[in-house]
Amino acid sequence: MAIKVLGIHHHAVRIDNSGQPLEAVRDFYTNILGLGADETRPNVPGVPGWWINIGPSQQIHLMGGDFPSPLVKVPGQDPVAPHVALAVESIAEVKAELERRGVHYWTLSGVAGPDTEQVFVRDPCGNMIEMQQRSM
Numbered sequence: 001m002a003i004k005v006l007g008i009h010h011h012a013v014r015i016d017n018s019g020q021p022l023e024a025v026r027d028f029y030t031n032i033l034g035l036g037a038d039e040t041r042p043n044v045p046g047v048p049g050w051w052i053n054i055g056p057s058q059q060i061h062l063m064g065g066d067f068p069s070p071l072v073k074v075p076g077q078d079p080v081a082p083h084v085a086l087a088v089e090s091i092a093e094v095k096a097e098l099e100r101r102g103v104h105y106w107t108l109s110g111v112a113g114p115d116t117e118q119v120f121v122r123d124p125c126g127n128m129i130e131m132q133q134r135s136m
Helices: 022-032 091-101
Strands: 005-014 049-054 058-063 083-088 106-109 117-122 128-133
Touching: 005 128, 022 049, 022 058, 083 091, 091 117, 091 128
Parallel strands: 005 058, 083 128
Antiparallel strands: 005 083, 049 058, 106 117, 117 128
């Protein structure tokens, strides 16, 4: 049985390697593109940035700081690396299906919010995909 994906949750973009000041990047997304910043983004130590809203339930995550980030526990598993995040119906079902199929994954809890668990996988080409249960 396939994982039940509900839609795009966010697209994560690195913003520190271009030489542009972080505020110039925020200004581009908010003032030029006309998108609003989500003021509820938690403070993630060592990862400055913003969550930019696109409609009621999708975002672009602008993430700065050093790379790899301080959130890395194992080489190659940096949740701040560029990725697409999918909203899913159930994180428990995602983990069960990945285990059933023998797909390697790793998790991170409590960073995007106190009750949030994120599941990360890589596709066959190495692109990182995050899955996060959509909060109702």
